[in-house]
Amino acid sequence: MTRDAVLLRKGVYHDSVTLMRVSRSLSDLPGMQVAIVAMATELNLGLARDLGFDLPPADPGDLLVALRGDGVDTAAGELDQALARLSASRTQAADQPPLTTRSAAKAPADLVLVSVPGEHAFCEALDAIHAGLPVMIFSDGVPVAQERRLKLLAEERDVLVMGPDCGTAVIAGAGLGFANVLRPGPVGLVAASGTGAQQVTSLLDQAGAGVSHVLGVGGRDLSAEVGGLSTMRALRMLDDDPATELIVLVSKPPDPAVARAVRDVVETLRTPVVSALLGERDLTAAAEEALRALGRPVPAWESWPGWSPTSTYTKLKGIYSGGTLCAEARLIAGSGEFTDYGDDAYTRGRAHPMIDPTLRLEALAQVEPGDVVLMDVVLGHGADPDPAASLASAIAHVTARTAHHAPSHATGHGAATVIVALIGTEGDPQGLHRQAAAFREAGATVFTSNAQAARHARNLL
Amino acid sequence: MTLLSGPPHVITVGAGLLQESLDAQAVPTTAVAWRPPLPGTADALARVLADPRLPAANERAVGRLTSARPQLVGVRRASEVLALPELMFLHAGPPIDWERASGPMRGALIGAMLLEEYAHDVPAAEHLLASGRVRLEPCHRHATVGPMAGVVSPSMWMLEVLDTEHGGTAYCSLNEGLGKVLRYGAYGPEVLDRLHWMDRVLGPVLSAAIELSGPIDLRALIAQALQMGDELHNRNRAATSLLLRELAPWVVEAAAGSAAEVLRFVNGNDHFFLNAAMAAGKVSTDAARDVPGSSMVVAMARNGTDFGVQVSGLGDRWFTGPAGVPDGLYLGAYGPADANPDIGDSTITETSGLGGFAMAASPAIVRFVGGEVADAVAATRSMYEITLAEHPAYQIPGLGFRGTPVGIDLTLVARTGVLPVVNTGIAGRVAGTGQVGAGLVKPPVEAFTSALMALADCAD
Numbered sequence: 001m002t003r004d005a006v007l008l009r010k011g012v013y014h015d016s017v018t019l020m021r022v023s024r025s026l027s028d029l030p031g032m033q034v035a036i037v038a039m040a041t042e043l044n045l046g047l048a049r050d051l052g053f054d055l056p057p058a059d060p061g062d063l064l065v066a067l068r069g070d071g072v073d074t075a076a077g078e079l080d081q082a083l084a085r086l087s088a089s090r091t092q093a094a095d096q097p098p099l100t101t102r103s104a105a106k107a108p109a110d111l112v113l114v115s116v117p118g119e120h121a122f123c124e125a126l127d128a129i130h131a132g133l134p135v136m137i138f139s140d141g142v143p144v145a146q147e148r149r150l151k152l153l154a155e156e157r158d159v160l161v162m163g164p165d166c167g168t169a170v171i172a173g174a175g176l177g178f179a180n181v182l183r184p185g186p187v188g189l190v191a192a193s194g195t196g197a198q199q200v201t202s203l204l205d206q207a208g209a210g211v212s213h214v215l216g217v218g219g220r221d222l223s224a225e226v227g228g229l230s231t232m233r234a235l236r237m238l239d240d241d242p243a244t245e246l247i248v249l250v251s252k253p254p255d256p257a258v259a260r261a262v263r264d265v266v267e268t269l270r271t272p273v274v275s276a277l278l279g280e281r282d283l284t285a286a287a288e289e290a291l292r293a294l295g296r297p298v299p300a301w302e303s304w305p306g307w308s309p310t311s312t313y314t315k316l317k318g319i320y321s322g323g324t325l326c327a328e329a330r331l332i333a334g335s336g337e338f339t340d341y342g343d344d345a346y347t348r349g350r351a352h353p354m355i356d357p358t359l360r361l362e363a364l365a366q367v368e369p370g371d372v373v374l375m376d377v378v379l380g381h382g383a384d385p386d387p388a389a390s391l392a393s394a395i396a397h398v399t400a401r402t403a404h405h406a407p408s409h410a411t412g413h414g415a416a417t418v419i420v421a422l423i424g425t426e427g428d429p430q431g432l433h434r435q436a437a438a439f440r441e442a443g444a445t446v447f448t449s450n451a452q453a454a455r456h457a458r459n460l461l
Numbered sequence: 462m463t464l465l466s467g468p469p470h471v472i473t474v475g476a477g478l479l480q481e482s483l484d485a486q487a488v489p490t491t492a493v494a495w496r497p498p499l500p501g502t503a504d505a506l507a508r509v510l511a512d513p514r515l516p517a518a519n520e521r522a523v524g525r526l527t528s529a530r531p532q533l534v535g536v537r538r539a540s541e542v543l544a545l546p547e548l549m550f551l552h553a554g555p556p557i558d559w560e561r562a563s564g565p566m567r568g569a570l571i572g573a574m575l576l577e578e579y580a581h582d583v584p585a586a587e588h589l590l591a592s593g594r595v596r597l598e599p600c601h602r603h604a605t606v607g608p609m610a611g612v613v614s615p616s617m618w619m620l621e622v623l624d625t626e627h628g629g630t631a632y633c634s635l636n637e638g639l640g641k642v643l644r645y646g647a648y649g650p651e652v653l654d655r656l657h658w659m660d661r662v663l664g665p666v667l668s669a670a671i672e673l674s675g676p677i678d679l680r681a682l683i684a685q686a687l688q689m690g691d692e693l694h695n696r697n698r699a700a701t702s703l704l705l706r707e708l709a710p711w712v713v714e715a716a717a718g719s720a721a722e723v724l725r726f727v728n729g730n731d732h733f734f735l736n737a738a739m740a741a742g743k744v745s746t747d748a749a750r751d752v753p754g755s756s757m758v759v760a761m762a763r764n765g766t767d768f769g770v771q772v773s774g775l776g777d778r779w780f781t782g783p784a785g786v787p788d789g790l791y792l793g794a795y796g797p798a799d800a801n802p803d804i805g806d807s808t809i810t811e812t813s814g815l816g817g818f819a820m821a822a823s824p825a826i827v828r829f830v831g832g833e834v835a836d837a838v839a840a841t842r843s844m845y846e847i848t849l850a851e852h853p854a855y856q857i858p859g860l861g862f863r864g865t866p867v868g869i870d871l872t873l874v875a876r877t878g879v880l881p882v883v884n885t886g887i888a889g890r891v892a893g894t895g896q897v898g899a900g901l902v903k904p905p906v907e908a909f910t911s912a913l914m915a916l917a918d919c920a921d
Contacts, residue, residue, distance in 0.1 A: 013496035018477045039497075059500055061878075096842035097494035099877040103846050104472045104491045110464060113483075115475030116495055122507050123876055124474045124495070130516060133472070134464045138479065149511055160464065174468045174488045177479060213465055241465045355478065381482040429485070 002033065005072040006053055008040065009063040012083070016117075017351050019063075022082045029078060031071035037079060040064040043349045100124070105131035113176055114163075115139055121164060122146045129153050129161070136216065137163030138177045140344055144225050147218065151229040160237065161230050166216035167194025170201070172243075177216075178354055180380035181427035185210015187290055188244035188271075190234040192217050192251035195322025195342075196283055198378060198423050199450055200250055200276060202432075203287035205425045206448060207299050212243040219323070222254030222262070232265045239269040248290050249275040250283070252324065282328055284451040301452060304436055306418070306445035313417070313460045314370040319363045321353035325376045325421065325450045332454035333374070335461075339363070354383045357390045364394040364418075369402045371416040374457045376450060379424025379435060386430060388438035395420075399443035418443065419457050421450035502875040502910055505917035509872055512920040514754030522755040522773040523849040523868035526813065529745035530626040532676040533737055536668040540615035542632060543603050548579060548589075549596040553611025553806045554764025555779040556599055559590045563765035565646025565801050568892030569610030570595070572648030576656050577614045583648070601760055602777065605632040606743045606806035608735060609644035609888055610765065617656075618664030622679060622740035624748055631744035633736040635659055635667070638729065641895040644805075645888045666723045669715035670708055677707055679741040683815070684854045686734070687865070692823035693738040694807055694816030695884040695899055700734035701727065739806060742813035749773055749868075756916055757849060758869040761812050761881065761904065765804035765888070770908040772871060772916060780912035782905025787887045789900010801890045803902045808883055814852045814867025817882035817901065818844045822857040822865070826884070840882045841866065847873040847881070871916065874909045 014022075019037050026035035034051055038044040040058035048055055053066045067075050098104035101112055101124040112128035114121050118141025128135035129150060137150075142164035154161045162169055168191065169176040173184060180198055182205050191197035194216060201211050215238065217230035231249070238244045247269070254262065254277070266273045274293055276286030288298045316336030320326035326340040340346075341353040341360055353360055360375065367373055373395075377387050384390075395418045402416040420439045424432045436446045447453035473480045474493035483490050498506055509515065539545055550573050552566065562570070567590070574586035574595075589595060600607045607613055611634075619632040634644075637655055641647040671677070682703050689699035705727050713720045727733045746759045755773035762769055767781040784802035791799070810816035820827070821841035824834045841857065844866035851864030869881055880903055887898040 015476045061497060061500060095839065096846070098491065099494055099496075099846045099879065100873065101472060101474050101493055102873070104474070104493045107491060108470065109472045109491060110469035112472040112474065113479060115473075115479050117497070119503050119507075120497060123498075123510055123872075124493075126510050128472070139475065146507065146511070172465060172468045174471070174486060175482070176471065179482075237465060243465070381486065382479060 002068065002070050003072055004053055005067045005076060006055060007065040007076070008056060008058050009065070011061065012063040013039065013061065014063070017355065020351050020356060022079065025082065026067070026075045026078060029071055029075050032067065032069035032075055034066065034068040035075060036064065036066040038064055047349065101127035102131070105133055109133060111136065111171065113138060118142045118164065122150070125150050125161065126153070129157050129159055132157055132159060134160040135162065136166055136169050136176055137161065137218070138166060139163070140165040140347070144220055147220060148226055151226060155229060160215065160233050162216045163218040166218045168197050168214060169216045170211060170214040172213065175381040178378065178380055178382040179214070180205070180425045181429070182425060183210040183427070184212070186212060186243070186245035186294065188212045188238035188241065188247050189214040190217060190231055190238065190247060190249045191215070192219055192221050192231065193324035195376070195378060195423065196250040196276070196278070196324035198322070198380065199283040199325060200248055200287045200290070202423050202425050203284060203301060203449065204290060205427070206302060207287070207291055207296060209291060209294055209296055212241060213238065219252065222251050222258050224255040224258060228254065228258040228262050231262055235262070235265055235269060235273070239271045244271060246290060246293055247271050247273045248286060249273055250286065251276070252278050252327070253280070278324060278327060279331065282332065282451040284449040301447070301449040303447040303449070303452060304440045304445070306440055306443050312370065313372045316372045316374060316457055316461060317367065318374045319360050320376050321360070322376050322378055322423070325423070328450055329374055329421070329454040332451055333458045336374070354378050357384065357387065361390060361394050364391070364398055367398045367402070367416050369416055372457050372460050373398065373416065373418040374421070374453060375418065376421045376423060377435065377439070379422070379428040379430040379432065381429065383430070388435050392438045392442040395439065395444050396442035417445070417460065419453050420444045420446045421453040422446050422448055423450065496878065498876045499878050499906060499910055502913055505913045506872055506875055508917040508920045509756055509913060512754050514921055515756065518752045518755035518774060519757055519849050519868070519870065522749040522752040522757040525627060526745050526749040526757070526868055527850055527852050528626050529624045529748045531622045531624055531679040531741035531744045533620060533671065533679055534623045534676045535621035535671055536618050536635070536664060537621050538615070538664070539613050539617045539619050539632070542619060542621065543605065543613070545613070545615045548594060549598065551600040551603055551605055551607065551611070551613035552597055552764060553600060553607045553609065553804060554762040555767050555769030555781050556597070557764040557766055558597060561766050563801050563804065564890050564892040564894070565804055565888040566610045566765045568646025568648050569612040569643050571892065572643045572652060573612045573614040575648060575653060577616060599762070600806055601762060601771070604630060604743070604747065606739045606809050607634055607644070608636070608739065608807045609805040609886065610646055611806050612643065616660055618659065618668065620737050620740050622737070622744050623676070624744040627748040629744050629747050631740045631747060633740035633743070635663060636730060636733045636736045639732065639896060645895040646892050647895040648893055662719050663723055663726060666712060666716045666719050667708070670711035673715055674708065674711040677704070679737055680854055683738060683741060684856065687819060687822045687855055688858050690823055690825050692816055692819040692826065692884065694735070694810040695886070696823050696826040697734040697738065698731040700738065701731055704734050704737065735807065738815060739809050742809035742815065745813050746809060751776060754921065756871040756913070758812055758871060761808040761883070762806045763803045763808065765801055768803060768905050768908055770912050772912050774919070775912065775915055778915065780908050780915065782907040785903050785905060787885050787898070787900040787902040789887060789898050791887070791898035792896065795889070795897035799889050799894070799897050801888045803885060804888050805885065807885065811881055811883050812869065814848070814855055814865040817884045818848070818867070819855065819857060819865045820882065820884065821859055843879055844882060846877050847879050871909055871913045875913050880904050880906060880909070
């Protein structure tokens with residue numbers, strides 16, 4: 001019998017991504033309709049209330065469990081086990097684990113990776129800077145005034161602040177956040193865009209050119225308020241790094257005054273710099289320019305044709321997880337309806353679409369005959385361990401559902417087609433070719449260059 | 462810039478997923494067991510932490526606290542050293558009036574009225590106290606601390622402790638022993654008889670003895686006692702013995718006739734040193750007061766109704782919440798229903814890095830305050846998460862002679878949600894009962910959060 005069960009656990013904290021994975025595993029149990037396991041923030045309480053749950057008063061520090069289905073008791077039992085596993089792995093480490101970055105930084109370390117909710121990231125990042133440690137702030141939603149304050153303080157303490165909203169960094173082969181497995185080599189990146197950096201480095205890897213480091217700086221670093229402080233510091237660091245022979249700077253178009261300041265710094269460097277400023281040069285072209293600067297041949301970027309029925313296509317839908325990839329595709333395609341599901345508006349209260357495919361699966365279910373769907377799939381550490389597992393079957397469903405629509409004279413609509421920009425390397429845990437094969441089998445056309453994918457989409461219309 | 466020289470050791474704070482992906486790459490990590498700050502403190506935290514004065518201010522405050530050199534320099538009458546006009550008493554904790562005073566506080570005030578002969582019987586004392594004609598002021602305002610009710614009246618003898626590093630002086634009354642005593646709110650004939658004896662014999666003899674002996678280094682004595690199993694709040698047996706050893710010859714020289722009864726009294730009271738430890742704590746924390754911008758706690762104190770906190774950067778303002786009832790073991794047939802909410806200035810020991818903060822040094826009291834040795838170690842370890850420093854002189858042998866956690870930081874309390882661990886005695890609820898037990902007590906969180914809000918309001 002279907003029924004609701006609502007439980008509150010006091011004093012149990014887990015981060016939202018962990019809890020979303022627990023929620024998902026509970027929802028998958030037979031007979032379950034809804035399973036919400038989340039911290040009882042206003043947002044999450046609202047979500048549960050909207051679903052018709054009757055909720056007792058709760059603090060944001062409480063763990064909210066709202067279950068609906070005919071297996072509620074089984075699910076509650078599973079939940080206890082899942083949470084017990086989580087706390088076991090937490091308490092094993094040490095008698096008293098550090099509770100703040102300040103405390104952790106008393107022991108030797110080289111870098112702090114902050115991914116707490118944005119409103120709390122400032123404290124942890126500040127601890128890192130005070131301890132003289134570089135910090136990568138993965139968290140988004142950090143006020144720009146706090147970013148400025150952190151970066152000014154970092155100038156005094158001579159440390160690098162990567163972020164906020166820095167999704168990607170690679171330090172001497174260690175991938176932080178969303179990061180591809182790259183062969184080591186001479187190219188260092190300074191990136192104000194995470195997925196932009198992933199595109200450039202994945203193509204360089206494909207061409208056999210390796211990467212020394214990827215230093216993210218956060219999407220706002222080159223704005224007038226922040227003044228490019230981290231970009232300039234990162235450029236100097238790579239210039240001083242013996243492993244780096246060429247620097248690629250990836251960014252959205254910077255503030256003009258900041259651009260001048262950055263250019264002044266670039267002129268003082270011994271290491272050549274290739275810049276990939278979105279709008280001036282696409283990411284693929286930047287990777288090609290870097291290869292030429294290294295004196296290496298530019299290969300034909302791998303792509304695999306899919307099932308492209310002769311049809312009349314009427315509408316381009318871009319459903320993206322990477323902000324810069326989305327912007328690049330929109331610029332190249334010139335028209336179409338583009339959505340960046342990685343934007344803050346879509347990630348409040350849920351995981352990034354590179355981890356949680358739900359919203360993009362919903363978008364795929366809305367595809368209509370005559371649509372050209374353009375989407376990115378980003379591989380690497382931190383991303384969905386097998387994106388094709390969910391997305392490829394949804395794509396197969398799109399092609400099957402619309403296949404019988406012969407081009408109609410009345411509507412001009414025919415079948416729909418899906419184009420995937422697959423960003424990743426063969427070394428990634430998901431495996432570039434394994435993923436490509438799954439998407440091809442589902443009927444998608446697969447490109448490793450987002451720019452080429454966008455051009456292909458534009459040409460279909 | 463050594464960041465790029467090789468694969469980094471990464472401190473991770475936040476999403477478990479990112480930690481797992483580093484584990485999968487075999488990148489060495491230290492994971493912070495982060496949790497959200499106390500509800501409603503996020504904005505205040507950001508403002509206080511962004512105050513550019515904060516790091517240096519806290520370094521200065523905790524530096525002064527830990528460099529203080531408290532020495533016992535005298536035993537003097539309160540009327541000589543404190544501004545205590547007729548019909549005025551000092552009391553423990555934040556300010557309170559008769560109306561809101563709890564049983565033991567009222568009992569101690571009644572006892573003090575009788576002791577000073579401001580009233581000749583209990584109803585007359587109560588009448589006068591209720592009339593509002595008796596002035597009550599916190600000990601803390603007068604460079605003084607008092608255990609439990611902490612009532613100080615003009616005729617009482619006070620330990621005088623000088624900080625030879627910074628020049629401050631602090632006072633604490635003489636300890637009366639356990640059971641039915643004034644500080645627990647008892648005021649029966651045996652209580653007053655003892656106080657009269659202390660007034661007549663103990664005070665003058667100790668005063669003369671210290672005059673002969675010269676200053677006694679309390680910092681050194683406390684450091685030794687920690688290594689002998691005291692935590693200096695609920696266990697003072699080693700420190701009392703050490704003090705007695707120092708004093709004995711001088712007591713004999715000063716007053717051969719009374720020496721036996723004085724030494725027997727001190728020997729019979731394992732808590733005799735507590736009051737010296739408290740004055741040492743007070744003089745050390747007072748040295749750390751009034752550092753603009755500092756978020757370090759310089760006093761925690763309870764009056765039996767409210768638990769109050771004072772902060773270095775916030776002058777002498779009190780931030781309070783309701784005093785909790787301690788969780789512990791009870792004497793005889795007493796039980797939790799007989800317990801008064803938390804009372805006394807003795808939390809100055811925790812504020813200065815002793816007491817609950819030094820529990821790991823004192824396995825012997827762990828059972829008494831309800832727990833196992835591992836709990837004591839865990840309590841001390843957790844206090845390192847909310848303090849600014851490790852005490853250079855006060856060390857814990859069982860933790861590899863690590864210094865005790867010292868200098869409670871409001872921002873760390875709010876960030877971690879970890880509250881100071883306080884060891885305490887438990888007073889009976891009804892005036893005149895005395896001590897009913899001892900245990901651990903949890904400070905009210907709002908005392909710390911409201912102080913943080915106030916600090917945020919005056920952040921640069």
